[in-house]
Amino acid sequence: MLDLFTYDFMHRSLLAAAMVGGLCSVIGVFVVLRGLAFVGAGTSHAAFAGVALGYLIGWPPLFLAIVFGLATVWTTGWVEERGRMKLDVSIGILYTTTMALAILFIGLMKNYNPEVYGYLFGSVLSVTDDELLVIGGLAILVLGLILLFSKELYFIAFDQEMAEASGVPARLMFFLLLTLVALTVVVSLKTVGAILVFAMILIPASTAYQLTHSLKTLTLYSMAIGVTTSVGGVIISAMWDLPSGPAIVLLATALFFCAVFLSPKRMNRSSPAHSH
Amino acid sequence: MSVSARIAGRIADAVLIDRQEPIIRFEHASFGFPGVMALQDISLTIHDGEFVGVIGPNGSGKTTLCRAVLGLMAPIEGHLHIFDCACEALRCHHRAKIGYLPQKGVVDRNFPVTVLETVMMGRYGALGLFRRPDAKDRKIAIDALAHVSMDGHQDTALGHLSGGQQQRVFIARALAQQPKVLLLDEPTTGLDITTQHNVIELVQQLHEELKLTVLLITHDINMIRSRVDRLVLLKTKLYAAAPPAEVLKPEILREVYGKDLVITEKDLVIVEDYHHHH
Numbered sequence: 001m002l003d004l005f006t007y008d009f010m011h012r013s014l015l016a017a018a019m020v021g022g023l024c025s026v027i028g029v030f031v032v033l034r035g036l037a038f039v040g041a042g043t044s045h046a047a048f049a050g051v052a053l054g055y056l057i058g059w060p061p062l063f064l065a066i067v068f069g070l071a072t073v074w075t076t077g078w079v080e081e082r083g084r085m086k087l088d089v090s091i092g093i094l095y096t097t098t099m100a101l102a103i104l105f106i107g108l109m110k111n112y113n114p115e116v117y118g119y120l121f122g123s124v125l126s127v128t129d130d131e132l133l134v135i136g137g138l139a140i141l142v143l144g145l146i147l148l149f150s151k152e153l154y155f156i157a158f159d160q161e162m163a164e165a166s167g168v169p170a171r172l173m174f175f176l177l178l179t180l181v182a183l184t185v186v187v188s189l190k191t192v193g194a195i196l197v198f199a200m201i202l203i204p205a206s207t208a209y210q211l212t213h214s215l216k217t218l219t220l221y222s223m224a225i226g227v228t229t230s231v232g233g234v235i236i237s238a239m240w241d242l243p244s245g246p247a248i249v250l251l252a253t254a255l256f257f258c259a260v261f262l263s264p265k266r267m268n269r270s271s272p273a274h275s276h
Numbered sequence: 277m278s279v280s281a282r283i284a285g286r287i288a289d290a291v292l293i294d295r296q297e298p299i300i301r302f303e304h305a306s307f308g309f310p311g312v313m314a315l316q317d318i319s320l321t322i323h324d325g326e327f328v329g330v331i332g333p334n335g336s337g338k339t340t341l342c343r344a345v346l347g348l349m350a351p352i353e354g355h356l357h358i359f360d361c362a363c364e365a366l367r368c369h370h371r372a373k374i375g376y377l378p379q380k381g382v383v384d385r386n387f388p389v390t391v392l393e394t395v396m397m398g399r400y401g402a403l404g405l406f407r408r409p410d411a412k413d414r415k416i417a418i419d420a421l422a423h424v425s426m427d428g429h430q431d432t433a434l435g436h437l438s439g440g441q442q443q444r445v446f447i448a449r450a451l452a453q454q455p456k457v458l459l460l461d462e463p464t465t466g467l468d469i470t471t472q473h474n475v476i477e478l479v480q481q482l483h484e485e486l487k488l489t490v491l492l493i494t495h496d497i498n499m500i501r502s503r504v505d506r507l508v509l510l511k512t513k514l515y516a517a518a519p520p521a522e523v524l525k526p527e528i529l530r531e532v533y534g535k536d537l538v539i540t541e542k543d544l545v546i547v548e549d550y551h552h553h554h
Contacts, residue, residue: 167401
């Protein structure tokens with residue numbers, strides 16, 4: 001088994017998995033707290049439609065994935081802000097529309113293109129050096145922006161109305177958060193795929209949520225869980241020759257259920273603090 | 277205290293209010309959409325250091341008044357000045373100077389945020405973008421917790437506190453902004469009677485100790501009638517803005533509340549709460 005770690009492709013995929021796992025799990029904290037879970041799911045399908053269009057017309061697929069992803073989150077944010085429609089309805093419509101576009105684009109292709117399906121299901125073991133550079137660059141950008149605006153992002157995740165009322169540019173920060181979600185999804189497409197990227201955003205943060213009462217600790221736990229399960233999933237997938245995306249997600253899910261059953265929050269349920 | 281001393285005290289108070297700077301000025305201001313006015317033709321001046329209660333039936337525009345003062349809503353007619361800021365363009369930089377307690381339910385008991393993390397958020401607006409809170413901000417937050425008697429709970433999970441304690445923490449969050457004005461929207465909603473009184477007592481104490489201007493929105497007239505300097509009575513229009521004794525008269529109240537007004541033998545004004553009927 002140790003032979004495995006001497007291969008270059010293994011180094012690349014472990015590095016990619018660690019970066020994507022870390023990135024998804026940090027942005028996931030804000031997604032879970034702000035209640036944007038469904039937005040993440042919608043965005044990943046929109047991004048996949050961008051990839052399909054890229055292969056159809058011969059444009060860089062990741063570039064079009066970013067365009068589609070951003071268009072989806074910004075439309076969603078705009079609709080929510082206007083209060084025209086419930087968020088789950090608007091994202092539900094965009095979600096299915098972009099999926100229809102993706103199927104249409106694939107149908108219009110003259111030949112079967114296996115690479116497109118790589119973006120749907122992810123194939124971290126085939127990550128190239130160039131892709132690793134793109135993933136690394138975008139990961140640094142997204143994590144840097146999160147670090148720079150962390151206090152504002154925590155505040156709007158906790159209570160956007162309160163944040164706005166106390167002078168934080170809350171709407172701007174909300175759109176920044178949506179943008180970062182879209183970028184994270186695109187970064188992760190190649191490794192875990194459009195269908196499963198959303199699990200990488202949701203599960204580590206939800207697992208950490210079971211284990212702590214502090215925002216700071218939540219973020220640290222989530223990141224540790226995200227990196228560990230991603231790297232662990234890649235190793236499992238390489239050892240037993242399993243698809244990498246499902247290996248990562250199922251490992252994370254197993255950890256999530258352990259956390260739910262062992263959660264200190266479950267233990268303390270019957271002992272609320274005494275009131276004055 | 278003799279009668280004459282008390283009268284002298286009243287006059288001194290009146291002179292004091294007179295000399296105080298106006299900090300919030302509505303001039304014939306209307307809010308809402310053309311055809312659906314939430315507030316119409318409001319002219320009202322609130323002075324530095326006043327304790328003002330805002331009352332009125334449901335849907336009378338109390339929350340709109342609150343959003344206007346926060347600079348979240350511009351007047352569609354007339355003018356609104358807060359501190360030295362005209363609020364027509366909504367690019368208000370005064371928000372950090374107004375400590376706001378929104379009307380809200382109890383926080384989900386599992387939401388992972390500690391008491392100190394919650395209060396520290398009060399510093400964020402004042403700090404502005406790109407600046408991180410430091411030891412000084414932490415001290416301000418801890419002092420704010422002491423003001424509401426919640427020091428010692430700083431590492432407790434917010435969700436583990438009772439409704440009254442959570443409300444104290446949110447008041448501390450507002451205080452951490454080091455505001456000039458404390459704006460409270462129905463702060464007693466969902467609390468039991470004893471806790472309601474404790475919260476209102478705390479607000480009065482902060483008003484006196486920190487010389488804060490307080491704007492308190494409530495449907496519970498009896499809770500605040502003996503504590504406020506002035507009562508503002510709203511029902512889309514401004515019906516009164518005067519000391520409680522002048523506002524709480526049957527003829528004035530009946531005009532606003534109609535048949536929902538009950539006056540008992542002891543002269544207690546009870547306005548039935550719409551929430552319980554519908």
